[in-house]
Structure formats: C-alpha cells, structure tokens
Amino acid sequence: MTAATAATLVVGATGTTGSRTAARLVAAGRPVRAASRRATPLPGAEPVRFDWYDRATFAEALVGCDRVYLVPPVGEPDPAPVMLPFLRLARAAGLRRAVLLSSSAVPRGGPAVGAVHEALPGLFAEWAVLRPSWFMQNFTGVHPHADGIRGEGVVRTATGEGRVGFVDAEDIAAVAVRALTDGPAPNRELVLTGPEALGYDDIARIAGEVLGRPVVHRRLTPEELTATLAERMPARFAALLADLDRAIAEGAEDRVTDTVLRVTGRPPSGFREVVAKELTARRR
Ligand SMILES: NC(=O)c1ccc[n+]([C@@H]2O[C@H](COP(=O)([O-])OP(=O)(O)OC[C@H]3O[C@@H](n4cnc5c(N)ncnc54)[C@H](OP(=O)(O)O)[C@@H]3O)[C@@H](O)[C@H]2O)c1
Structure with missing residues (x-):
C-alpha cells in the first residue's frame, strides 16, 4: 500500500476532537x-472496533493505516501501560506518524499522558503532541459545565479569578489534520489556545448573553468541588479535576499562544462565536 492510499486511524473518532478530526x-x-468501542459509523469513514483495554482489537484496527490520531483512554490515571503496547504494535505494523492529544496542563514526562508524550519521539520518526487548553465545548x-448552564444556569468551579x-x-x-498530513511532521509539542484568556465569570456572562437568561459562576473551594464532582465520577478523578481548578x-x-494561526493560517475562534453557534444545539 502506498502513502497516497494509506489511511489515517482516528482513535476516539466519536469524541469531541476525534469526530472533528475525522x-x-x-x-x-x-x-x-x-x-471507537462500538465501531460507530461516521460519514465517509470506515468504522473499526477498537478498545484500549482489549488488545485483541489492536492489530485489525491498524490494517491499511500509515498514521494515527490518538485520544488516550478516557479517565485513565496511568495511560502509558495501556497505550505503549499499542504504539509499539503500530510501529511494527509500519505506521510512520502519530499525533497524540494531551493537555496544556500536562507537560512532557508529567503525570498521566505525560509519560506517553515522553515516549512518542522514540517510537515514531514523525510525531506531534497537541497540548490544548480547556475546550470551549465543555460549555x-x-x-x-454545559449541563449546568443549560439546566440551572450555573457554572461551578474552584478557579476563582483564574x-x-x-x-x-x-x-x-x-x-x-495539519500535524497528521503536512509534508514535514511537526516533531514537537503544540500548545493550543483560543484568542484570549477568560475567567469563568466572563464565561457565565457571555453564555447568559447568548442564551438571553442569567448564568452565574458559583465559586467553590477545591474541597467543595471535589464533593460535587464525586457524585458523577470516581472520587480520585474528581479530586484530580479540582486540583486542576x-x-x-x-x-x-x-x-494565549499563536499556534493555531501559525499552523492553520487562520486565527482561532472566539468563545462568544462558538457558544452562539453551539450552545442551543447539543453536539459533542
Ligand atoms: N475537555 C477539556 O477541556 C480538555 C482539555 C485539554 C485536554 N483534554 C483531553 O482530551 C481528551 C479527551 O478527548 P476528546 O474530548 O476528544 O474525547 P471525548 O469526547 O472524551 O471522547 C472519547 C473518545 O474515546 C473513545 N473511547 C472511550 N473509551 C475508549 C476505550 N476504552 N477504547 C477506545 N476508545 C475509547 C470514545 O468512543 P466510544 O465511547 O464510542 O468508544 C470517544 O470517541 C482527554 O485525554 C483530556 O485529557 C480535554
């Protein structure tokens, strides 16, 4: 199979970034x-069953691919032992390029996916690690946050004025897409932000203006936020999220960084523009 006809494997293809990348x-x-775990069909793409926790799905997913977009296993506190066996298999199967979704909050060699970031350049000659800030789609x-805005008109954080x-x-x-397809691969990390840094008071105000009804930012302590989040997720993960706040x-x-403009040639979208487009239409 030539590079011109080889496919891109998009892991997490039903999720927020994977669906858009695909x-x-x-x-x-x-x-x-x-x-994805259920091989959900996407327009124009070939669905393939893949589960980070089922190694029997690895080899079949890689067939016909020469590059991969990687969304780590969701909520996994230690993704390296889960991801590295797949990445080694991918390299052995002839994949040349891997683009990993990490986070602005996780440095190379840091906790969680930071260990996979550290290993990636040693596994693939062509690579990139995307380190986005928080997603606008959280709202x-x-x-x-999106549920809180739509339901009670409340965003609860422990971010204070941050x-x-x-x-x-x-x-x-x-x-x-650029990192997956550009002639020379980035071979570096890319820290991604929107055009401006906003506080959650700003977020609540703008969301309220877009919806035409009040939205408030309720400031919690990290301990109060942990207790609130623990009602809908494991306590350890809730504490981790509260620590990020x-x-x-x-x-x-x-x-803010200029990475989106530099890589894509156009400026990143602003928060008001995105929420005005998406807040009334539920999507991932
Ligand atoms: N939200 C933020 O503000 C933010 C900011 C920076 C970084 N991040 C990072 O973004 C990542 C999440 O990415 P995302 O938002 O694009 O994804 P997402 O919307 O959370 O979706 C997760 C995707 O992974 C798939 N998936 C879940 N469990 C799986 C498993 N065991 N094996 C294989 N696939 C599985 C899901 O599909 P199925 O359920 O169909 O299998 C889905 O396609 C996290 O690592 C997070 O740290 C998030």
Whole structure:
C-alpha cells in the first residue's frame, strides 16, 4: 500500500476532537478508519472496533493505516501501560506518524499522558503532541459545565479569578489534520489556545448573553468541588479535576499562544462565536 492510499486511524473518532478530526480528513479526501468501542459509523469513514483495554482489537484496527490520531483512554490515571503496547504494535505494523492529544496542563514526562508524550519521539520518526487548553465545548457539548448552564444556569468551579485560554475543538482538529498530513511532521509539542484568556465569570456572562437568561459562576473551594464532582465520577478523578481548578486559580492557564494561526493560517475562534453557534444545539 502506498502513502497516497494509506489511511489515517482516528482513535476516539466519536469524541469531541476525534469526530472533528475525522470529518476534516474525510473532507480533504483522505481515507479514514474511525475507531471507537462500538465501531460507530461516521460519514465517509470506515468504522473499526477498537478498545484500549482489549488488545485483541489492536492489530485489525491498524490494517491499511500509515498514521494515527490518538485520544488516550478516557479517565485513565496511568495511560502509558495501556497505550505503549499499542504504539509499539503500530510501529511494527509500519505506521510512520502519530499525533497524540494531551493537555496544556500536562507537560512532557508529567503525570498521566505525560509519560506517553515522553515516549512518542522514540517510537515514531514523525510525531506531534497537541497540548490544548480547556475546550470551549465543555460549555456546549457533553460536560458538567454545559449541563449546568443549560439546566440551572450555573457554572461551578474552584478557579476563582483564574483565567483560561479556552480553545475551540474545531481549531484543535484543524491543527491535528495539519500535524497528521503536512509534508514535514511537526516533531514537537503544540500548545493550543483560543484568542484570549477568560475567567469563568466572563464565561457565565457571555453564555447568559447568548442564551438571553442569567448564568452565574458559583465559586467553590477545591474541597467543595471535589464533593460535587464525586457524585458523577470516581472520587480520585474528581479530586484530580479540582486540583486542576486550583492551578487555574493560581494562574497556570492564563496564557494565549499563536499556534493555531501559525499552523492553520487562520486565527482561532472566539468563545462568544462558538457558544452562539453551539450552545442551543447539543453536539459533542
Ligand atoms: N475537555 C477539556 O477541556 C480538555 C482539555 C485539554 C485536554 N483534554 C483531553 O482530551 C481528551 C479527551 O478527548 P476528546 O474530548 O476528544 O474525547 P471525548 O469526547 O472524551 O471522547 C472519547 C473518545 O474515546 C473513545 N473511547 C472511550 N473509551 C475508549 C476505550 N476504552 N477504547 C477506545 N476508545 C475509547 C470514545 O468512543 P466510544 O465511547 O464510542 O468508544 C470517544 O470517541 C482527554 O485525554 C483530556 O485529557 C480535554
């Protein structure tokens, strides 16, 4: 199989960034194998069953592919032992390029997917690690913030006055496609943000203006947030998310980068624009 006809395996193809990345690859005329646990069909892509926790699904998913977009196993505190056997198999199967979705909050060699980031350049000659800030789709898609805004008109955080360079998942997908398909691979990490850093007070105000009804930012302590989140997820994961809010309160995410503009040639979308488009229409 030549590079011109080889497919891109999109892991997490039904999710927030994977679905958009797969759709953009299809629109660009690229063959896509869309991987998820139920092999959910996506327009123009070939569905393939893949489960990070079922190694029997690995080899079949890789057939005909020369590159892969990687969404780590969701909620997994230690993804490296789960992901590395698949990545070694992918390399042995002839895949040349891997683009990993990480997070602005996770440095190379850091906790969770940081260990996979560390290993990636040693496994693939062509690679990129996307480190996006928080997704704007947390307020429009399937997420506690979106549910809170739509339901009670409340966003609960422990971020205080802290600001975040929220980024549109469409912009993440646009960068992912470039990282997967550009002649020279990036071979570096790419920290992705939107055009401005906003506090959650700003988020609530803008969401309220878009919806035409009040939305408030309720400030919790990290302990109060952990208890609230633990009603809908494992306590350990709830504590981890509350810790991330604590870091935001301390200024860890108060930055913007020019990566989206530099890589795609167009500026990233703003928060008001994205919520106005998406908040009333439920999507992932
Ligand atoms: N939300 C944020 O603000 C934010 C910010 C920065 C980074 N991130 C990172 O983004 C990642 C999530 O990416 P996303 O939002 O694109 O995904 P997502 O919307 O959470 O969707 C997860 C995808 O993974 C698939 N999946 C779930 N469990 C799987 C398994 N065991 N094996 C194979 N596939 C599985 C799901 O499909 P099926 O259920 O159909 O299998 C789905 O396609 C996380 O690693 C997070 O750290 C998030």
